Amino acid sequence: xxxxxxxxxxxxxVMLTLPIALxxxxxxxxxxxxxxxxxxxxxxxxxxxxxxxxxxxPTATGVQRALAAALADPSLGKHHGVYVYxxxxxxxxxxxxxxxxxVPASTMKLLTTLSALATLGADHRFTTKTVxxxxxxxxxxxxxxxxxxxxxxxxxxxxxxxxxxxxxxxTARSLRSRGVASVTLGYDAGLFTGPAANAxxxxxxxxxxxxxxxxxxxxxxxxxxxxxxxxxxxxxxxAATVFAGLLRTAGIKxxxxxxxxxxxxxxxxxxxxxxxxxGDIVEYINLHSDNDGAEVLLRQVGIATxxxxxxxxxxxxxxxxxxxxGIDVSKATIYDGSGLSRTNQVPLEALAGxxxxxxxxxxxxxxVSGLPIAGFTGSLEDRFAGPGSAAxxxxxxxxxxxxxxxxxxxGLVRDRTGTLLVFAVATDSAPPDKALDARAALxxxxxxxxxxxxx
Numbered sequence: 001x002x003x004x005x006x007x008x009x010x011x012x013x014v015m016l017t018l019p020i021a022l023x024x025x026x027x028x029x030x031x032x033x034x035x036x037x038x039x040x041x042x043x044x045x046x047x048x049x050x051x052x053x054x055x056x057x058p059t060a061t062g063v064q065r066a067l068a069a070a071l072a073d074p075s076l077g078k079h080h081g082v083y084v085y086x087x088x089x090x091x092x093x094x095x096x097x098x099x100x101x102x103v104p105a106s107t108m109k110l111l112t113t114l115s116a117l118a119t120l121g122a123d124h125r126f127t128t129k130t131v132x133x134x135x136x137x138x139x140x141x142x143x144x145x146x147x148x149x150x151x152x153x154x155x156x157x158x159x160x161x162x163x164x165x166x167x168x169x170x171t172a173r174s175l176r177s178r179g180v181a182s183v184t185l186g187y188d189a190g191l192f193t194g195p196a197a198n199a200x201x202x203x204x205x206x207x208x209x210x211x212x213x214x215x216x217x218x219x220x221x222x223x224x225x226x227x228x229x230x231x232x233x234x235x236x237x238x239a240a241t242v243f244a245g246l247l248r249t250a251g252i253k254x255x256x257x258x259x260x261x262x263x264x265x266x267x268x269x270x271x272x273x274x275x276x277x278x279g280d281i282v283e284y285i286n287l288h289s290d291n292d293g294a295e296v297l298l299r300q301v302g303i304a305t306x307x308x309x310x311x312x313x314x315x316x317x318x319x320x321x322x323x324x325x326g327i328d329v330s331k332a333t334i335y336d337g338s339g340l341s342r343t344n345q346v347p348l349e350a351l352a353g354x355x356x357x358x359x360x361x362x363x364x365x366x367x368v369s370g371l372p373i374a375g376f377t378g379s380l381e382d383r384f385a386g387p388g389s390a391a392x393x394x395x396x397x398x399x400x401x402x403x404x405x406x407x408x409x410x411g412l413v414r415d416r417t418g419t420l421l422v423f424a425v426a427t428d429s430a431p432p433d434k435a436l437d438a439r440a441a442l443x444x445x446x447x448x449x450x451x452x453x454x455x
Contacts, residue, residue, distance in 0.1 A: 054088035055418030055453075062454035063094045070388070070445045071096060075437035077405070077429030082445060083348035085422040087359050087412065092349075093421075101331055101345035103428040105401030106289045106379075107410045108339030108346065110354040110367065111329075113282040115321040116297040117364050119304035122279030126300075128162060128217070129272035130171045131263050136180055138171065138254075138270065139263045140187045140243050142217025142236060144303075145275040146296035147284065150219050150226070150242055159276035159284055164219055164239065168246035170271035175252055182253035186261035187240035191216035192299050194310025200341035206231070211340055214295045214311070215239075221292040236260070283370030286399055287378035291338040298337025311336060327353035339401060351410040352424040359412065359422065371397040371411050374443070384447065386440040392447030398423075405430050407438045413450045421449050 063084050071082065081097030126145040130138050149161040175183065196213035197206055205211040209229030212222030218235035219242060220226050232238035237258065244254045275281065285293040295311070302313030305320055315334050322329050333345040358367035372378030374396035375385065383400075384393045398411025408426035415421055425445050430438035 054420060055415060056455045057089060058086060058093060058415065058419060058421070058452065058454035060094040063449075063452065064096060066448050066452045066454050067096065067445055070441060070448055073437070073441040073444075075430060075434040076427040076441050077431060077438070079429040080425075080427035081348055082423065082425040083352050084449065085352055085356055087356060087420040087422045088418075090360075095349065098348040101333070101347045102408065102426040103342055103403065103406045104339050104344055104346040104351060104426070105403045105406045105408055106291070106339040107351050107399050107401035107408045107424070107426070108334070108337065108344055109286055109289065109294045110351060110399050110410055111318055111322060111327075111334070111346070112294050112298050112301070112337035113285055113370075114325070114354045114358060114364060114367050115301045115318045116278060116304075117282055117358075117366060118321050118325060119301055119317065120278055122277060122282075122363065122366050124278040126275040126278075127272050128164075128167060128275075130167060130174075130270040131267035132270055133264050133267045135178070136183050138175070138183045138185050138247070139261055139267065140167075140185065140217065140240050141263050142187070142189045142191060142215065142239070143275075144191050144216040144296055144300055146221070146290075146293040147275060147281060148217075148219050148239075148273075150246075159280035162273035162275050164243050165246055167271055167273045168243060168250050170273070172247060172250035172252050174270040181251070182255075183247075184255045185240060185244050185247070185258050187217060187236055187243075187258065188261055188263040189215050189217035189236035190262055191303070192309040194308075194312065198295075198311055198336045198341060200335040200343045202340075202342075205340060210291070211295070211338070212292045214292070214299065216296075216299075216309070221290075279366035282366045286367065286370040287372055289379045289400060291340055294338040295336065301337075322350070322354075325357050327357060340403075342403060342406070348410075348424040348426060351408070351426075352422050355410060355412055355422045355424075359420070368397070368412065371399055373397050374446070383439070384443050386443065389440065389443040389447040391451035392443060392449075395450045396443075396446045398446060401426070402435075402439070404432055404435075407435070407442055409442050409446055411446070413446060415449060415452045415454065417453050421452075423449055 083095045083098050084093040086093050127143040129141050147161045149163045151165045152163045212231040215235040217239050219239045222231040222235035224230050240258050247254050298314035299309050301317040303309050305317035307313035307316045335341045358364040372380035374380045375393035379400040396413045398409040401408035406428045410424040412422045
């Protein structure tokens, strides 16, 4: 699990990168010191509406002129582009090379997590519980907690995760209060439906542990042990097996046979644990580009929008939610929630649109506050170190996307005059042997926006 950085670092980073004081005067900005961590310690501050004036108003011509050299980098391949939006004035600035949608890779997570926040709310929590259908039976019921763990983490882990150990201890106490010391155990992962693996994923994603079979009941995202890539063939059975061992440790005898079942609606409640808030989960997923967590949230969106618990239902829910938020996805092709599928096609305007909407709506602020900070946190911790990208260090805040030949960034940055710019930049035709060069080119493009008056 990720550890929290010092509060001083977080305070500086938030002040420098989040849209929380758009009416403040522009001026010299300090760059925070490097942290060995990638997570936040404090609740995200409120996002205020854009001020009427903030910095020098950039022009489309100015932006295009500033970006021309960086966009000419041959490592970007033939299909690359950038979209820039002036969030301080609620005005689209420029779209270069973006007439055709792009393979978004992990920037797809912006659309998924925004939809989850919009449909469920940042304070929503997912419940994992135990119920009893008979005096000596226990059913472990999954509630689709993407970060459920076997045991509680350290006190400074972020976010704090619900654990099966806590649930087992509470369940054992409840059983003993009823005079029950020996039980059978079943498990119910029926909240999610349909195939556990996306049909549009490469087959090696599962065999190599790149992705898990998505389940409403799992621990450690289906990993056989924390930190290992290998995943359980049945995450729900693996979680139930671990839970049985924890119940035995708590003094309850558990029958050897553990089977899937459906918890009756009339079953008696024994105990429950609740996840971290959805806002914190969204921050974690975007900060660390958590594929499995994004796939769970995709299905939660499907359920919240009354489309169902499959990944196809989740896609329907995401499309409807984004449309309702004013993001045009009519030209987008979406197959998953994580961006692992190379068949996804999303316009840069839609990717930037997720950030644009989150900037404007305080209730969606966790999308912005969870974005990695260039050179310091999450998937941008080791970025912005090359020539021409230093201007973005500590100032660019963006979600990354990477597949073979695909590199993308979508996020926000204040330019040197104080104007808040939302942007998306991508290539899905980079030569495979130029991956680092292409990634560095995207860093330079966003750093150019940080250093841009562009008038």
